[in-house]
Each structure stands twice: as structure tokens, then as C-alpha cells.
Amino acid sequence: xxxxxxxxxxxxxxxxxxxxxxxxxxxxxxxxxxxxxxxxxxxxxxxxxxxxxxxxxxxxxxxxxxxxxxxxxxxxxxxxxxxxxxxxxxxxxxxxxxxxxxxxxxxxxxxxxxxxxxxxxxxxxxxxxxxxxxxxxxxxxxxxxxxxxxxxxxxxxxxxxxxxxxxxxxxxxxxxxxxxxxxxxxxxxxxxxxxxxxxxxxxxxxxxxxxxxxxxxxxxxxxxxxxxxxxxxxxxxxxxxxxxxxxxxxxxxxxxxxxxxxxxxxxxxxxxxxxxxxxxxxxxxxxxxxxxxxxxxxxxxxxxxxxxxxxxxxxxxxxxxxxxxxxxxxxxxxxxxxxxxxxxxxxxxxxxxxxxxxxxxxxxxxxxxxxxxxxxxxxxxxxxxxxxxxxxxxxxxxxxxxxxxxxxxxxxxxxxxxxxxxxxxxxxxxxxxxxxxxxxxxxxxxxxxxxxxxxxxxxxxxxxxxxxxxxxxxxxxxxxxxxxxxxxxxxxxxxxxxxxxxxxxxxxxxxxxxxxxxxxxxxxxxxxxxxxxxxxxxxxxxxxxxxxxxxxxxxxxxxxxxxxxxxxxxxxxxxxxxxxxxxxxxxxxxxxxxxxxxxxxxxxxxx
Amino acid sequence: xxxxxxxxxxxxxxxxxxxxxxxxxxxxxxxxxxxxxxxxxxxxxxxxxxxxxxxxxxxxxxxxxxxxxxxxxxxxxxxxxxxxxxxxxxxxxxxxxxxxxxxxxxxxxxxxxxxxxxxxxxxxxxxxxxxxxxxxxxxxxxxxxxxxxxxxxxxxxxxxxxxxxxxxxxxxxxxxxxxxxxxxxxxxxxxxxxxxxxxxxxxxxxxxxxxxxxxxxxxxxxxxxxxxxxxxxxxxxxxxx
Numbered sequence: 001x002x003x004x005x006x007x008x009x010x011x012x013x014x015x016x017x018x019x020x021x022x023x024x025x026x027x028x029x030x031x032x033x034x035x036x037x038x039x040x041x042x043x044x045x046x047x048x049x050x051x052x053x054x055x056x057x058x059x060x061x062x063x064x065x066x067x068x069x070x071x072x073x074x075x076x077x078x079x080x081x082x083x084x085x086x087x088x089x090x091x092x093x094x095x096x097x098x099x100x101x102x103x104x105x106x107x108x109x110x111x112x113x114x115x116x117x118x119x120x121x122x123x124x125x126x127x128x129x130x131x132x133x134x135x136x137x138x139x140x141x142x143x144x145x146x147x148x149x150x151x152x153x154x155x156x157x158x159x160x161x162x163x164x165x166x167x168x169x170x171x172x173x174x175x176x177x178x179x180x181x182x183x184x185x186x187x188x189x190x191x192x193x194x195x196x197x198x199x200x201x202x203x204x205x206x207x208x209x210x211x212x213x214x215x216x217x218x219x220x221x222x223x224x225x226x227x228x229x230x231x232x233x234x235x236x237x238x239x240x241x242x243x244x245x246x247x248x249x250x251x252x253x254x255x256x257x258x259x260x261x262x263x264x265x266x267x268x269x270x271x272x273x274x275x276x277x278x279x280x281x282x283x284x285x286x287x288x289x290x291x292x293x294x295x296x297x298x299x300x301x302x303x304x305x306x307x308x309x310x311x312x313x314x315x316x317x318x319x320x321x322x323x324x325x326x327x328x329x330x331x332x333x334x335x336x337x338x339x340x341x342x343x344x345x346x347x348x349x350x351x352x353x354x355x356x357x358x359x360x361x362x363x364x365x366x367x368x369x370x371x372x373x374x375x376x377x378x379x380x381x382x383x384x385x386x387x388x389x390x391x392x393x394x395x396x397x398x399x400x401x402x403x404x405x406x407x408x409x410x411x412x413x414x415x416x417x418x419x420x421x422x423x424x425x426x427x428x429x430x431x432x433x434x435x436x437x438x439x440x441x442x443x444x445x446x447x448x449x450x451x452x453x454x455x456x457x458x459x460x461x462x463x464x465x466x467x468x469x470x471x472x473x474x475x476x477x478x479x480x481x482x483x484x485x486x487x488x489x490x491x492x493x494x495x496x497x498x499x500x501x502x503x504x505x506x507x508x509x510x511x512x513x514x515x516x517x518x519x520x521x522x523x524x525x526x527x528x529x530x531x532x533x534x535x536x537x538x539x540x541x542x543x544x545x546x547x548x549x550x551x552x553x554x555x556x557x558x559x560x561x562x563x564x565x566x567x568x569x570x571x572x573x574x575x576x577x578x579x580x581x582x583x584x585x586x587x588x589x590x591x592x593x594x595x596x597x598x599x600x601x602x603x604x605x606x607x
Numbered sequence: 608x609x610x611x612x613x614x615x616x617x618x619x620x621x622x623x624x625x626x627x628x629x630x631x632x633x634x635x636x637x638x639x640x641x642x643x644x645x646x647x648x649x650x651x652x653x654x655x656x657x658x659x660x661x662x663x664x665x666x667x668x669x670x671x672x673x674x675x676x677x678x679x680x681x682x683x684x685x686x687x688x689x690x691x692x693x694x695x696x697x698x699x700x701x702x703x704x705x706x707x708x709x710x711x712x713x714x715x716x717x718x719x720x721x722x723x724x725x726x727x728x729x730x731x732x733x734x735x736x737x738x739x740x741x742x743x744x745x746x747x748x749x750x751x752x753x754x755x756x757x758x759x760x761x762x763x764x765x766x767x768x769x770x771x772x773x774x775x776x777x778x779x780x781x782x783x784x785x786x787x788x789x790x791x792x793x794x795x796x797x798x799x800x801x802x803x804x805x806x807x808x809x810x811x812x813x814x815x816x817x818x819x820x821x822x823x824x825x826x827x828x829x830x831x832x833x834x835x836x837x838x839x840x841x842x843x844x845x846x847x848x
Contacts, residue, residue, distance in 0.1 A: 035787070039787060048769040048772070048785050049785060049787070050769060050771070050772035050774070050783050050784070050785045051772065053772070053774050053783055054772050054773065054774040054775075054783065057774040057775045057776065058774070058775070058776050059776075060776075322776070339776075344649070344651045344666070344669040346670075346671065481777065481778070482777065483777070484776070484777040484778070485776055485777065486754070486775065486776050486777040486778065486779070486780040487652050488651075488652045488653070488654050489652070489653055489654050489655075489692050489695050489696055489699075489753075490654050490692060490695065492699070492754075492777060492778055492780065493695035493696070493698070493699045493729075493778070494695060495777070495778075496732070496777070496778040497695070497698075497729055497730075500730060520691075524688060524691055524692070527664055527688070528654050528657055528664060528688065528692060529654075530651065530652070530654070530666075564730060
């Protein structure tokens with residue numbers, strides 16, 4: 001092990017910024033981060049061991065205690081649930097004889113849940129040692145259990161288990177035609193770098209991650225900083241449940257994305273770029289690496305790109321299971337090898353980003369669009385869309401529809417049009433923009449996707465009338481509590497309180513005051529949290545409560561107070577110790593207003 | 608003409624580089640806070656110092672003072688919400704004031720009094736957290752830790768060590784100690800270190816000093832935290848510059 005760690009540390013030039021990348025490799029090789037590895041790395045990278053422990057304990061895919069040689073994770077996204085995930089993971093646990101969250105006694109396999117893996121169009125999905133598993137069903141699980149029990153190496157597993165499809169059903173401006181390799185750079189240099197920035201400005205392109213900051217303005221601010229080093233970062237950490245379009249863009253349009261990054265580098269004067277690829281997309285790593293190599297060979301990356309004097313290269317960094325790293329300053333922290341905790345702002349990344357230097361962080365789709373604009377010009381892009389939302393938006397559509405997959409639409413498209421195209425019928429509502437977005441009811445299908453109406457990063461989850469809206473809101477609320485980085489009080493404590501309060505109501509322990517308590521909590525978490533995660537964590541509850549208050553109220557008990565737990569169930573241990581199971585040893589859980597609680601009635605008087 | 612901001616209707620001067628908290632303190636205005644101490648890099652995590660700046664909520668301890676800012680701090684809404692955030696800190700850990708040596712010297716408790724906190728409002732988490740009593744002179748009870756990171760910063764920035772760090776994620780965050788064993792006794796923490804004395808709650812306690820100052824004669828027994836804070840921290844701020 002010592003040699004292995006020495007080797008990967010050397011490959012990383014002993015840079016602490018590579019800590020997360022190094023730990024990923026150790027986890028992959030040994031299925032945990034051993035104490036000896038921590039000590040060795042602390043010396044090699046010259047950082048306190050606490051920094052290594054805190055990184056290992058922050059990311060879901062890293063562990064200080066051994067996991068199985070086969071680390072199996074099943075995606076816990078709402079779409080996976082809708083496809084029968086709960087039943088499947090139970091079946092898998094039984095087949096493998098391992099409890100969920102545990103390692104089997106022989107150390108061969110471990111099983112657990114994980115947040116949305118970005119395969120919502122081909123779920124139920126999972127991961128084995130980081131590699132995506134798709135379209136899981138009972139027969140696939142039989143196969144997996146057999147392979148695990150035979151201890152077959154992953155490269156001997158049948159390829160169909162790992163088959164990831166693009167599922168592009170509707171292409172538009174961007175997906176219709178990929179630009180030719182090098183075309184955007186040639187156009188940019190021919191037109192002039194400053195002029196190309198003006199074209200991007202003219203295009204009206206706004207950030208595709210969801211926040212919608214004007215791309216040209218971000219690039220200009222960054223280029224105007226008085227610093228000699230700048231960085232370009234592509235945010236491919238798409239962790240928003242229900243989003244998977246970046247997976248497709250990087251699978252099929254990666255060249256154009258890299259080209260967009262290189263155009264950005266030329267404009268702002270950056271020498272180094274990073275793609276922060278979410279750990280769940282490990283299956284794309286080698287492919288992307290090959291494309292980068294090809295680009296270097298063709299003079300499109302590296303030194304003196306296209307003989308213009310531009311030096312720029314791109315490195316791929318992988319995440320390790322942390323939704324928060326999609327937040328740009330948390331992403332930068334993670335790139336620096338630290339836990340992904342959002343920074344205080346100001347200063348913003350355009351002035352103080354990676355290693356404190358001016359940094360542009362943009363979504364995969366933004367770079368893809370920028371490259372196309374560099375070739376086709378700003379008017380080409382701006383001629384489509386709405387006044388405030390130019391161009392097209394690439395959507396990831398999943399849930400209850402005939403054709404889940406990728407759809408590209410001009411901004412301003414109505415929800416109704418999209419539902420028709422993807423074959424959704426009997427629709428109860430749609431989660432637009434993922435859990436952090438908005439839940440809309442079937443009374444709102446004439447609303448438009450655009451920054452001025454329904455802003456979205458691209459997630460679009462359809463729910464038909466058989467779905468229970470409260471289950472949806474509960475699943476999303478659990479997601480946020482799991483993904484909160486824990487930095488600030490309102491989000492760290494508040495998201496866990498939201499989870500408790502939501503569970504209390506959904507499980508039927510809520511009383512009349514509990515809706516008010518839930519509303520207050522939502523407001524606190526939204527208004528006081530440090531970053532976008534906390535500020536949007538209550539959205540699933542807020543947006544469903546606005547529309548379906550009656551559903552929440554129906555869950556409440558008709559009393560003024562109700563304990564937040566199962567009273568009678570909590571007495572089970574006492575009963576078994578006392579060896580009693582008579583009527584007197586049981587408590588009634590709920591009592592209507594005005595009547596006497598069972599517990600206060602003397603035992604003799606009970607019937 | 609010096610630059611000014613307005614806090615709750617009062618015109619307050621500030622200098623470039625000052626945060627809203629710095630400017631407020633220098634002007635004798637107290638904004639509740641727990642994770643902030645003017646000597647150390649602001650952290651902005653407890654969110655008690657949230658103020659409304661031109662309609663937007665910001666942490667006063669990290670947000671730069673800028674010309675044209677109209678800051679609201681002592682509004683009914685902000686006071687109520689700060690009380691709720693304090694209550695969150697109380698239910699998250701195990702804060703049993705009557706049995707805690709820090710009672711009367713505890714900033715969490717004092718802020719609770721200042722904000723007129725009369726109950727815990729939220730359901731308690733009752734977390735199972737560790738006590739480390741291995742060090743000969745210092746004891747740490749994580750039940751009382753509010754993750755303010757003042758000990759982390761004091762150890763790095765003043766003691767020139769890295770004894771502490773915060774690890775984990777979300778509600779499972781906790782303090783860790785820089786030793787192979789993970790125990791406090793194997794770190795280079797000294798009882799004289801600033802980090803051993805900076806805890807705003809009773810999470811870090813110096814051994815064999817318990818109750819030397821009797822209840823009734825403690826820092827917050829006679830004075831409220833706003834007065835203490837302005838006397839001690841603002842004074843430091845002036846000397847520091």
C-alpha cells in the first residue's frame with residue numbers, strides 16, 4: 001500500500017489540491033481510506049491529517065471504515081422510487097445477504113442508498129465501485145448477485161449492465177449539429193477575441209446552471225481583473241435530482257464543450273482549465289481523457305494552440321458524492337482538495353476563485369452554447385427564445401412519460417408542449433428545475449420555461465395522478481438534509497428539522513399546529529441559509545403546500561397536540577422486559593379533542 | 608468626509624475593508640453573534656448576525672460595509688428569527704445549562720437570554736456525542752459544541768498549531784483533533800493555548816478550574832452579552848488596528 005500511495009502522490013506532484021483525487025484512488029483500490037494512508041499522505045502532501053480526515057468524512061463515496069470489495073449503491077432519487085427501487089434494493093439485499101447500509105461479514109460486498117445518480121431516464125439505477133448501473137430489474141439483480149458471489153472482476157461483468165444511452169428525443173439549435181473540431185477557435189481568432197466576446201454578449205447567453213448570470217459579463221469581469229493567472233472551470237457536477245443532460249453532452253458533444261472552454265480561456269487569458277465531473281459519471285472519465293489527448297495532438301489544446309500563442313490545457317477532476325459541489329464556490333473548494341463548503345461572498349469567483357485567482361465557472365451547456373455562438377455569431381442564437389431568455393434550453397425529462405430523455409426547446413416553450421412531446425398523460429404535476437425548483441400543478445401547464453417565468457437548470461420530472469405528492473416532497477426534503485454541508489446553522493439544523501417535521505406529518509403524527517410550525521421552519525431555512533442549497537431546500541414543501549394544502553391538512557390528527565412518535569411502539573422494550581402484552585400495557589396513540597388520554601385512565605377502568 | 612452606512616436609522620462611519628460588524632461594533636452597536644471574534648478571520652456560519660442590507664439578508668461579520676447601505680438589525684422579525692436560530696443550536700446539541708460549568712460565562716446561554724429565549728421551541732435531537740477527557744488539562748464535551756470553529760481558527764491563527772478541525776457533513780459534523788489516535792492528549796494542545804480558552808460554550812473546559820468563580824459572579828450574571836461584547840471585543844478591535 002505504501003508504494004501505491006507514494007505512486008499516486010507522485011503522479012499528483014505532491015499537491016494538496018489533488019487530495020480528493022488521491023483519496024478517490026485509494027478508496028477505489030482498498031475500499032476505504034486506511035489510517036496508515038492518512039499518515040503517509042499527511043507527510044507527503046505536507047498537510048495536517050485533520051484535513052485528510054475531514055475530506056474523507058465529507059464526501060459520500062469516501063469511507064474511513066472498510067466497505068465491500070464490491071461497493072453497491074442504489075440511487076434514491078424520486079424517479080428511481082417511481083420505477084420500483086424500494087422493492088429492488090430489498091431484493092438485492094436478500095439475494096446478497098447483506099443489510100442496507102452494511103458490509104457483508106465476509107467483506108465482499110456492501111450495499112447502501114445514494115443520491116440521484118443522473119440516470120433518471122434509464123433507472124432504477126445504481127453504482128458498483130463508482131461505475132453506473134442502469135435499468136435494474138430482478139433479472140439484472142440476479143446477475144449482479146451471482147457475479148458478486150463469484151467475485152468476478154468488474155471488467156468481466158456483462159457490458160449491458162453498464163450500458164448508458166443518450167436518449168435524445170428532440171434536438172434544436174445546439175444538438176442538431178455539432179460544430180467541427182476547432183471551428184469555434186478558428187472563428188474566434190479570425191474574428192478577433194474581443195469581437196468574439198461581443199458576439200457572446202449579443203447572443204444574450206445566460207448561465208445554464210439555472211441562476212442565469214449573463215455569460216459575457218462574467219467573462220468580461222474575469223478578464224478585467226488585475227491578475228496574471230486565471231482559470232476556466234466547467235461545472236459538470238450535475239447533482240440536481242432529475243438532471244442528466246450534462247451526462248449526454250459530455251458523452252456525445254464533449255469536443256464542443258472543451259472548445260467552449262478554450263474560447264473562454266482565450267478571452268479571459270487563462271492557461272489552465274478544469275472539468276469538475278461528478279463522481280457518478282466515472283464511466284465517462286476515460287472517454288473524456290481520450291478526447292483531451294486527441295485535441296492536444298491536433299493542436300487544439302496545450303502550448304501554442306493553432307499557432308496563435310495561446311497556451312491552455314484542461315484537467316478532469318472527479319467529485320465523490322456531494323451535491324453541494326455544484327455550488328460554484330463549493331466546487332472550487334473541492335477542486336482545491338478540500339471539503340465542498342461554499343465560501344463567503346463577496347468576493348465572488350470571478351475575482352477570487354481557484355487558489356484565490358479570477359475564475360470563470362460555467363455549466364457544461366453554457367460552454368457548449370458559447371462554442372456554437374463563436375462559430376455562428378450572436379444573432380444566430382439571439383433570434384430564438386424570448387426577450388429575456390435567448391436561445392434554447394436542453395431539458396432532462398423523466399418520471400411518468402412514455403419517452404424520458406433529452407429534449408431541446410427554444411426558451412418560452414410551454415409545459416403543455418413538452419408534456420405532449422414526451423408522451424405524458426394523466427399528469428398531476430411537474431417538478432420543474434429539480435427539488436430546488438418549483439412543483440407546478442396541472443392548472444399551470446400554460447406556463448413557460450424561461451428565466452422570467454419558470455427558471456430551470458433542466459430537470460423536468462413528471463408525476464401522474466397515481467403519485468402521492470407528499471411522498472415526493474418528503475423524498476426531496478430527505479435529500480436536502482442528506483446533502484447539507486453543515487456549515488451554517490439554519491441549513492445544518494434546519495434541513496434536519498424540516499425532515500423530522502415532514503416525517504411527522506406524513507407518517508400521521510401531525511396535529512393542528514404542525515403546519516404552521518412547518519411553514520415557519522421553511523421560511524427560516526430559506527431566508528437565513530448561507531448558500532443556494534439551504535435557500536432552496538424548503539422549496540419542495542413550500543411549492544407543494546401552496547398548491548395542495550388540503551393534502552397536508554388531511555394528514556393531521558384532529559387534536560391540538562400529538563407526540564411526534566409512536567407512543568405505543570416506544571413501550572415495546574418495556575413490555576418485553578416485563579413480559580407483558582395485556583391491554584393495560586398498551587397506550588392509545590391518538591385521542592380526539594376533549595376526550596381523556598388513555599394513559600391518564602386508571603388501569604382498572606379500561607375496557 | 609468619511610464614508611458612512613446607516614444601521615437602524617443611525618449614520619455610522621466606516622473605513623474601507625471593514626465589515627458591517629466591524630463598523631457597528633466600533634460605533635457601539637451590538638449585533639448578536641457567536642462564531643465571530645474580531646481577532647480572527649470571520650467565518651459567517653452561525654448566522655446570528657444576519658442583518659438586512661438594502662432588502663437582502665447578509666451576515667454582518669463577513670459582509671463588507673459599503674457606501675449606500677441601509678442596514679436593518681434590531682427589527683422585530685430579525686430578533687425573532689435570531690431567537691429561532693439560537694434555539695436551533697440548543698436543540699442540535701445537549702445544552703443542559705444547570706449542570707454545565709460554563710453557565711454564567713457561556714455566550715450561547717447569554718445570547719439566549721439576550722434574545723429572550725424561554726424555551727427550545729424545536730424538538731431536541733439528543734445526539735450521542737463524544738467526551739474526550741484524555742488530555743491532562745483540557746476536556747472536550749462535543750455535546751456542547753456549536754461548530755463555530757473559533758478553536759480551529761485560534762489554534763491556527765494565534766497558537767500556530769492545527770489542533771482542531773471540523774469534519775463530517777450536515778448534521779453529523781463534529782470537531783476532530785490532530786492526532787493519529789484522534790485523542791486530545793496526543794495533540795500538541797497546551798492548556799495555555801488561546802484555542803483552549805476561546806470556546807463560546809462549555810465544549811472546551813480547562814480541568815481543575817471548575818466553579819472557582821462562583822455562580823453569581825460570572826461574566827453574564829450582572830451584565831448582558833451586548834454590553835460585555837462591546838466593552839471587550841470592540842476595545843480589542845481598536846487596539847488591533
